[in-house]
Amino acid sequence: MCAPPPFGEQSPFGEKLPFGEKLRAELGSPRRARRLDSSPRSRVWRAELSGTPVAVVVVKQLTEGPEAAERYAREVAALRLASRVDPPVAPRLLGTDPAERVLVLEDLGEQPPADDWVIGYAESLARLHAATSPADIGLLPAWSGPTREDIDAFLGLAQTLGRTAPDGARTKPHEAVRTELDALVNRLAHAPGHALLHGDPCPGNDLHTASGVRFIDFEQAALGNGLMELAYLRIGFPTCWCATAPAQPLLNAAEAAYRTAWRQATGTDIQGDLTDACAGWLLRGDALVERAHRGTTDHLSELPHRDWRWGTATARQRLAHRLGIVAQMTTNGSELEHLGRLASAMRDAMLTRWPTLRPLPAQRPE
CATH class of the missing domain: 3.30.200.20 (Phosphorylase Kinase; domain 1)
Structure with missing residues (x-):
């Protein structure tokens, strides 16, 4: 076997810089x-x-x-x-x-994020999403959403928590919710859009510079609907070590900044449903663990028996936050009305069973 070619300068850690x-x-x-x-x-x-x-x-x-x-x-x-x-x-x-x-x-350099960092983050995220057009389809994989296996895992957790159907459901346990979730998964799979999605737009993958926010680490980039990543702000940064929940005024300002930046870049309004996007993240048990552990097991089924910390929050904190957000966003007459009721009941059950659960932090750590 041939030895690897020599690279560049020796790093202080005893490694050679891979600079051929x-x-x-x-x-x-x-x-x-x-x-x-x-x-x-x-x-x-x-x-x-x-x-x-x-x-x-x-x-x-x-x-x-x-x-x-x-x-x-x-x-x-x-x-x-x-x-x-x-x-x-x-x-x-x-x-x-x-x-x-x-x-x-x-090398961009970096400065600490401001208290209202989510506004600049959302504006840059919209302009990133607007970089692509239908002509770019095929240059990156298409975004993939939750599956029917995720539905089964979510409803299994609801049953374990003692919530087999939303209040007011006149059908068999879970049937009303399952019908809504089947339709949701289908809508997400066909959500319109060819936005350049970062794939993991987390605090830490955004660099705050003197000239604005720039994103790094595009290893999971895809093409899809931008609302799937705008949803990060509401749903608690689901793929991220740093899970936060911005205060409502900041959240409103950030979402408005995103929509304005998208409109300025494309001349159109963003298509799709932010409620659907948030509900899609709620279903995904893999969004409770770091990337190395995704696709290995049904993490939702583990949650009643043990909690685990990942970064700024535990799995139960993350899920309770997502349940609350979806419950708030779904109202009587919406396409996810029964899911919203079930989400509220599941959150109540979690807070009863684990009364010391705390909300997500409002700010990213220094």
């Missing part, structure tokens, strides 16, 4: 590489370059693992699509080395 001859020829020679914090799925450095106007760059290498090649391809494709947006909403992609799954990005 292709990148050196295009961008110059790296020096003073420093390892940065990142997820287990990648290694990230900040380095200086000689012989180029771009003095400091970020070098990211996707590590070996499940779907590594697909994650790399998604990130490269999404960054190229996002580069259409001006002012920018993502770092510039300066170079790639597909053989080593390496990207070289401009």
